Amino acid sequence: MKKILLTGVNGQVGHALAAQLQQQPIAQVQLISCTRQQLDLSQPVHIRQVIRQVKPDLIINPAAYTAVDQAETERELAFAINATAPQIIAEEAARVNAALIHFSTDYVYDGSKATAYLETDAVNPVSVYGASKLAGEQAIAAVGLPHLILRTSWVYGSYGKNFLKTIIRLAQSREQLRIVADQHGAPTADIAIAEAVAQLIERWHPHNAEQTGIYHLVNRGETTWYGFASEIVAQYQALALQQGWPALLLKALQAISTAEYPTPARRPQNSRLVSNKLEQVFGVRLPGWDTSLAQVMPALSALEN
Numbered sequence: 001m002k003k004i005l006l007t008g009v010n011g012q013v014g015h016a017l018a019a020q021l022q023q024q025p026i027a028q029v030q031l032i033s034c035t036r037q038q039l040d041l042s043q044p045v046h047i048r049q050v051i052r053q054v055k056p057d058l059i060i061n062p063a064a065y066t067a068v069d070q071a072e073t074e075r076e077l078a079f080a081i082n083a084t085a086p087q088i089i090a091e092e093a094a095r096v097n098a099a100l101i102h103f104s105t106d107y108v109y110d111g112s113k114a115t116a117y118l119e120t121d122a123v124n125p126v127s128v129y130g131a132s133k134l135a136g137e138q139a140i141a142a143v144g145l146p147h148l149i150l151r152t153s154w155v156y157g158s159y160g161k162n163f164l165k166t167i168i169r170l171a172q173s174r175e176q177l178r179i180v181a182d183q184h185g186a187p188t189a190d191i192a193i194a195e196a197v198a199q200l201i202e203r204w205h206p207h208n209a210e211q212t213g214i215y216h217l218v219n220r221g222e223t224t225w226y227g228f229a230s231e232i233v234a235q236y237q238a239l240a241l242q243q244g245w246p247a248l249l250l251k252a253l254q255a256i257s258t259a260e261y262p263t264p265a266r267r268p269q270n271s272r273l274v275s276n277k278l279e280q281v282f283g284v285r286l287p288g289w290d291t292s293l294a295q296v297m298p299a300l301s302a303l304e305n
């Protein structure tokens with residue numbers, strides 16, 4: 001029997017993982033999913049208590065401080081949750097002989113590379129959030145337990161707050177939307193991440209030290225926020241009649257530059273991550289980003305469309 005402790009179950013990835021691991025016929029898994037109240041990462045004592053009590057074989061930690069812009073003025077809290085907490089989780093996991101799957105981000109890179117990033121490329125975060133996530137990665141590696149750090153990007157799904165749902169909401173109420181068209185990356189569906197992690201759980205041998213480390217885990221292909229928004233609108237319109245969704249008011253999407261949409265935190269211009277290592281080591285390959293979007297879209301029916 002494999003006991004899995006899952007954090008942040010009310011987040012996008014945590015929610016999708018809980019659903020996936022409950023339905024997936026993974027041999028003999030006992031899943032203990034925790035909300036923020038059940039496992040508060042801002043409380044080191046609480047983290048230690050829960051892990052010592054549960055004694056899991058595997059901890060999966062998608063919980064994080066993800067308010068990228070707010071982190072610029074909440075540096076201490078961002079580091080407490082994204083750096084100190086993963087360190088404590090790793091220490092406690094090592095203590096009870098558990099392995100750790102942790103999530104990180106494209107924001108560990110500065111985005112200045114001309115081509116897509118490999119796991120071996122130099123990191124250089126340009127935001128507090130990115131720096132806090134990098135510090136979390138480094139703290140886990142320093143503890144030296146069996147771990148997978150999965151760097152993903154542009155996460156969205158039918159659950160939680162995200163770009164997909166914001167675009168649909170705005171396109172229902174505005175005739176024109178201005179969307180950044182000079183940041184490049186891969187939108188990654190929460191369900192694609194969850195399916196990939198379920199495969200990793202079956203294929204990973206934590207005691208094989210060669211498998212421990214950092215992996216990019218993103219949907220295949222690439223686009224811009226403008227390209228993503230265009231595809232969302234196209235897929236919405238193709239499904240709207242059949243799903244009984246309201247017609248969009250939107251008449252035009254306007255491509256703008258990052259400079260025309262200033263935010264407190266800087267974002268990498270290039271967020272493209274090559275996921276080949278994940279495929280080479282574990283045989284795990286994610287679908288194209290537009291394919292995953294088509295899988296997520298019908299689930300929006302249940303929402304306030």
Ligand SMILES: NC(=O)c1ccc[n+]([C@@H]2O[C@H](COP(=O)([O-])OP(=O)(O)OC[C@H]3O[C@@H](n4cnc5c(N)ncnc54)[C@H](OP(=O)(O)O)[C@@H]3O)[C@@H](O)[C@H]2O)c1
Nearest residue numbers: 008010011012013036040041042063064066103105152155
């Ligand atoms: N979202 C993206 O675009 C993106 C991109 C790249 C990488 N990532 C990484 O992917 C992972 C999953 O992201 P996501 O999109 O699923 O994030 P999310 O939807 O914002 O969920 C984050 C979760 O963390 C929980 N959390 C926050 N503070 C906590 C605390 N003190 N104690 C316990 N739980 C706490 C939140 O709890 P509440 O529900 O109570 O607020 C929420 O459930 C994170 O590691 C993130 O850094 C995300």
